[in-house]
Amino acid sequence: MDIMRGELETSYNFKIQEFRTGATKQNMETVHSKEEIKRLKIQLTDLRDKLNDVDSKNAQLLRELELLRREKEEREGELEEENNDLKGQMACLKAEMDAILQELRTIIDTKLGLELEIAAYRQLLEGEEKRSGLKQIVDTWAMGGAAGGGGGGGSSSYVIESSSSGGGKEGGGGGLSSIIKGEISAKTTYQKSAKGPVSIGECGSDGSYVLINNSGRKDESLGGWRLQRAIDGVDKVDYAFESDFTIPSGASIKIWAHDKMPRDASDLDFECQETTWGVGANITTKLVNPAGESRATHVQKTTYA
Numbered sequence: 001m002d003i004m005r006g007e008l009e010t011s012y013n014f015k016i017q018e019f020r021t022g023a024t025k026q027n028m029e030t031v032h033s034k035e036e037i038k039r040l041k042i043q044l045t046d047l048r049d050k051l052n053d054v055d056s057k058n059a060q061l062l063r064e065l066e067l068l069r070r071e072k073e074e075r076e077g078e079l080e081e082e083n084n085d086l087k088g089q090m091a092c093l094k095a096e097m098d099a100i101l102q103e104l105r106t107i108i109d110t111k112l113g114l115e116l117e118i119a120a121y122r123q124l125l126e127g128e129e130k131r132s133g134l135k136q137i138v139d140t141w142a143m144g145g146a147a148g149g150g151g152g153g154g155s156s157s158y159v160i161e162s163s164s165s166g167g168g169k170e171g172g173g174g175g176l177s178s179i180i181k182g183e184i185s186a187k188t189t190y191q192k193s194a195k196g197p198v199s200i201g202e203c204g205s206d207g208s209y210v211l212i213n214n215s216g217r218k219d220e221s222l223g224g225w226r227l228q229r230a231i232d233g234v235d236k237v238d239y240a241f242e243s244d245f246t247i248p249s250g251a252s253i254k255i256w257a258h259d260k261m262p263r264d265a266s267d268l269d270f271e272c273q274e275t276t277w278g279v280g281a282n283i284t285t286k287l288v289n290p291a292g293e294s295r296a297t298h299v300q301k302t303t304y305a
Contacts, residue, residue, distance in 0.1 A: 094236065095275045098207065102279050191299040198222070200285055200298035201252060207277040208260040209269075210285060212296075214247040221246045224290040227255065231280035239272055 192199060197216030210227060214220050222241045229237040239255070247253055254269040257276045261269060287296035
């Protein structure tokens with residue numbers, strides 16, 4: 001019995017020791033788990049705080065992005081409007097410059113005529129003072145003025161001749177004669193070429209119209225074609241035909257600048273939005289198809305002498 005009691009006590013003590021060891025270990029694990037849970041809760045709280053901060057910053061950035069997008073759209077609209085205004089001003093300035101250049105050429109021609117007229121009157125006064133050959137001076141001036149007035153639009157010519165003789169007698173020897181001659185002339189040459197039935201027949205000298213012809217036997221569609229004009233080496237006009245534009249067979253159509261078409265114009269004629277086709281000394285007008293190929297050319301060159 002004592003032996004059995006001892007074995008039982010030993011076994012019981014051993015189990016108690018195992019239970020105490022297991023309980024201690026379990027208690028340590030429980031404490032460790034609690035600490036780990038506490039640490040994870042703290043990390044979770046920190047992450048939630050950071051997530052809230054990130055959400056706030058993201059919302060703020062989205063608001064700023066929307067504001068920037070609106071500012072960009074408004075700025076683009078302002079720039080587009082300003083660009084259109086500048087294009088309109090540039091077109092007006094180009095038209096004014098062309099008009100001023102034309103007026104300047106007229107003024108130069110008028111100035112030369114006035115200078116020649118002054119020279120004529122000076123000769124008349126000299127003839128009056130010398131009391132010799134006055135009648136011949138007047139007759140010669142009248143003939144020279146008539147000849148100058150009958151000349152072409154780009155040319156003015158004046159010839160003044162005076163003479164005097166010794167002793168105050170008509171037909172006397174030892175005569176003295178002088179000739180003053182002033183002349184300005186403009187020579188304009190034209191050169192036309194075409195690759196097909198449609199050609200540029202004529203261009204208004206004042207930049208009011210451009211004439212196109214269709215010499216073919218069928219109607220020709222010019223939808224998407226462009227009428228380009230370079231003046232003195234500078235591209236001035238780039239007019240685009242409408243997509244459904246067609247020139248009938250054997251027809252001639254004048255494309256007038258804005259407000260330049262007369263009342264008696266042909267039914268086929270029409271106006272474009274260009275204020276002027278431009279004027280200049282060297283003008284090249286081209287008819288270009290949608291592929292960018294030049295199908296007709298009209299070259300106008302003016303030289304002054």
